[in-house]
Amino acid sequence: MALTKNDMIGDAGEALAEKYLVETGYELFAFGVSRDYASRKKLEATDETAEAFLKINQKISDYIQQCWTDYNKQDPLPYPGPVVFEMMKKDRKEAERMKDANRKALKKTFPAGHPGRYDFIGLKNGQYEAIEIKVNTSRLSYWQKVRLGLLQKHGYPVKVVRVKISKEQQEKILVGEESAHTSIDITETVDTKDVHIPDSL
Incomplete structure (x- = not known):
C-alpha cells in the first residue's frame, strides 16, 4: 500500500525525533512485540527495573483490552x-470492506485510537520512560491518553x-531529500481530564 503524504511526513518526523533522543542520551526500544520483537526481548532481559516497567505496561494493555x-x-x-x-485468506478486498464497516460502527460509540500504543520505551540514567512522538498537528488519541x-x-x-x-x-521529505525539524518540544505530563482513568488496575 502506497504511503500517503501525511504518512511520509509522520515517518520522517518520527525518525528526526528518534535521532534527537539518541543524541541526547536515550537508548530506545520499540514499544510492542508487533513493532519490534527483538527489541522487546532485549529489554525484557535487561534488569528488574525493566521487568517492572513491562509488567505495568501489560496490566494497562489488559485493562484497555477489557474495555474493548x-x-x-x-x-x-x-x-x-x-x-x-x-x-483475509479468501478475499482481501471484501475483508477490507468489512474492516471499514467495523471502523464506521466504532466511530459512533467507541473512543478512537484503540489500543493506544506509544512509540518507544526510553532508557536514560537508569530510568525507563514511555515516549510518544507527534508531528505537526497530530494529537494523542483517547487511548494513548489513558x-x-x-x-x-x-x-x-x-x-x-x-x-x-x-x-x-x-517538500524535501516528499521528494526524498534529507530534511530537518523546525523545532522539537517535549512535554513531561499528559492531560487526562477528558478521559476515564480507573482508580486501580
Missing part, C-alpha cells in the same frame, strides 16, 4: 474479528515529543 471486550459484548461489531481474519495517564499515575515518567516540520522541509 466489554464494549463488544454490549454493542458487537458488524463483522467479528475471526470472520474478518478468515476472509495508557500514558495510567503510567503517569503509577509513577512512571512519560514524554510527548512534538516535532514541527516546516512546509519547506515537508
Whole structure:
C-alpha cells in the first residue's frame, strides 16, 4: 500500500525525533512485540527495573483490552474479528470492506485510537520512560491518553515529543531529500481530564 503524504511526513518526523533522543542520551526500544520483537526481548532481559516497567505496561494493555471486550459484548461489531481474519485468506478486498464497516460502527460509540500504543520505551540514567512522538498537528488519541495517564499515575515518567516540520522541509521529505525539524518540544505530563482513568488496575 502506497504511503500517503501525511504518512511520509509522520515517518520522517518520527525518525528526526528518534535521532534527537539518541543524541541526547536515550537508548530506545520499540514499544510492542508487533513493532519490534527483538527489541522487546532485549529489554525484557535487561534488569528488574525493566521487568517492572513491562509488567505495568501489560496490566494497562489488559485493562484497555477489557474495555474493548466489554464494549463488544454490549454493542458487537458488524463483522467479528475471526470472520474478518478468515476472509483475509479468501478475499482481501471484501475483508477490507468489512474492516471499514467495523471502523464506521466504532466511530459512533467507541473512543478512537484503540489500543493506544506509544512509540518507544526510553532508557536514560537508569530510568525507563514511555515516549510518544507527534508531528505537526497530530494529537494523542483517547487511548494513548489513558495508557500514558495510567503510567503517569503509577509513577512512571512519560514524554510527548512534538516535532514541527516546516512546509519547506515537508517538500524535501516528499521528494526524498534529507530534511530537518523546525523545532522539537517535549512535554513531561499528559492531560487526562477528558478521559476515564480507573482508580486501580
